[in-house]
Amino acid sequence: MAVPVSQMWTVATYVLKQKMKGHQQYPLVLMLEPLFRCNLACAGCGKIQYPAHILKSELTPEECFRAVDECGTPMVSIPGGEPLLHPQIVEIVEGLAARKKYIYLCTNALLLKEKIHLFKPSKYLSFSVHVDGQREHHDFSVCREGGHELAMEGVREALRLGFRVTTNTTLFDGADPNSVRAHFDELMEVGVESMMLSPGYTYDKAPNQKSFLGRARSRRLFRAILSNRKKSWRFNANPLFLEFLMGKRNFTCTPWGMPTYNIFGWQKPCYLLQDGYADSYQELLESTDWANYGTESGNPRCANCMVHSGYEASGVNYTFGSLKGFLETVKATLFNGYKDDQARRLLDDFRPAHQNPLVQIEPARQEQLQSVSGD
Numbered sequence: 001m002a003v004p005v006s007q008m009w010t011v012a013t014y015v016l017k018q019k020m021k022g023h024q025q026y027p028l029v030l031m032l033e034p035l036f037r038c039n040l041a042c043a044g045c046g047k048i049q050y051p052a053h054i055l056k057s058e059l060t061p062e063e064c065f066r067a068v069d070e071c072g073t074p075m076v077s078i079p080g081g082e083p084l085l086h087p088q089i090v091e092i093v094e095g096l097a098a099r100k101k102y103i104y105l106c107t108n109a110l111l112l113k114e115k116i117h118l119f120k121p122s123k124y125l126s127f128s129v130h131v132d133g134q135r136e137h138h139d140f141s142v143c144r145e146g147g148h149e150l151a152m153e154g155v156r157e158a159l160r161l162g163f164r165v166t167t168n169t170t171l172f173d174g175a176d177p178n179s180v181r182a183h184f185d186e187l188m189e190v191g192v193e194s195m196m197l198s199p200g201y202t203y204d205k206a207p208n209q210k211s212f213l214g215r216a217r218s219r220r221l222f223r224a225i226l227s228n229r230k231k232s233w234r235f236n237a238n239p240l241f242l243e244f245l246m247g248k249r250n251f252t253c254t255p256w257g258m259p260t261y262n263i264f265g266w267q268k269p270c271y272l273l274q275d276g277y278a279d280s281y282q283e284l285l286e287s288t289d290w291a292n293y294g295t296e297s298g299n300p301r302c303a304n305c306m307v308h309s310g311y312e313a314s315g316v317n318y319t320f321g322s323l324k325g326f327l328e329t330v331k332a333t334l335f336n337g338y339k340d341d342q343a344r345r346l347l348d349d350f351r352p353a354h355q356n357p358l359v360q361i362e363p364a365r366q367e368q369l370q371s372v373s374g375d
Contacts (some may be wrong), residue, residue: 036054172200
């Protein structure tokens with residue numbers, strides 16, 4: 001199965017309790033960023049462009065636990081930066097597992113083989129490995145030759161030792177849907193539990209702004225990828241969110257669905273935008289003008305966003321919002337082949353951009369990264 005039954009049950013009962021209590025704004029996943037430091041310099045990333053003194057900062061385990069307890073969500077995603085660079089990441093993971101939180105530790109896996117012996121397999125822990133496509137595309141995306149090979153070595157080692165392993169694929173302009181589909185085949189053959197999929201977001205701080213997809217191109221790309229789907233593919237995603245990516249549904253953003261806590265506090269309004277910080281989760285809910293965010297708000301920064309952190313919660317909310325939503329989710333789960341002759345033609349006609357818009361990192365920036373990552 002794409003997600004263990006115990007996790008599905010925990011999430012479903014949590015959401016239903018929120019609905020029964022009449023809560024309109026509730027978190028689905030806490031995005032817990034214990035550090036921004038990373039050992040890669042991806043051209044589409046907006047997290048590693050901070051000065052060195054910020055990149056050297058990190059949350060303590062106690063700060064992480066306090067944020068998780070305050071938020072109350074059953075699932076915690078630990079992105080970064082690269083979490084495996086945090087000297088107390090094992091203590092953080094063990095503390096969250098003791099709280100029976102389902103943890104997705106997001107990693108580029110460059111350090112996974114080296115550090116995996118520090119962790120214990122658990123139903124509460126999944127290594128969510130960033131693999132952005134087949135070898136050539138992934139290496140270009142992360143600006144590191146050999147990055148794909150190292151990531152897949154980490155995946156295989158984690159699976160061998162009995163860990164839950166999922167993957168996270170972020171797609172940018174120039175992605176070839178034929179290659180992406182082959183990438184999914186490869187991941188399923190290796191034996192990963194499930195795959196997460198999302199278009200990239202236009203981070204203001206990203207060094208390359210030409211690589212991001214607009215909405216129309218996103219829908220065309222994801223329709224080509226996800227139509228005529230193979231039964232073997234397992235996605236770690238709400239099926240209605242995948243239909244949203246394909247252009248089959250319209251959802252408004254749920255910016256509070258995946259709140260972010262990092263070294264600055266509770267980030268307003270969401271994982272992708274930084275319009276200030278709150279000292280507490282309750283302050284985040286009460287002091288953020290949520291009407292200013294989402295595609296229907298007129299905010300230009302939200303105009304092209306289709307990222308899972310804003311819209312997967314919308315799919316989950318729709319699933320549990322009515323009997324109709326639940327039945328449509330069941331249908332999308334059982335009948336997910338999406339036969340589409342036009343999408344087949346899209347695959348035949350689709351050509352990647354003449355030159356991949358992602359750029360290699362400048363030598364000076366590489367030196368700065370080495371100074372904070374220890375590589």
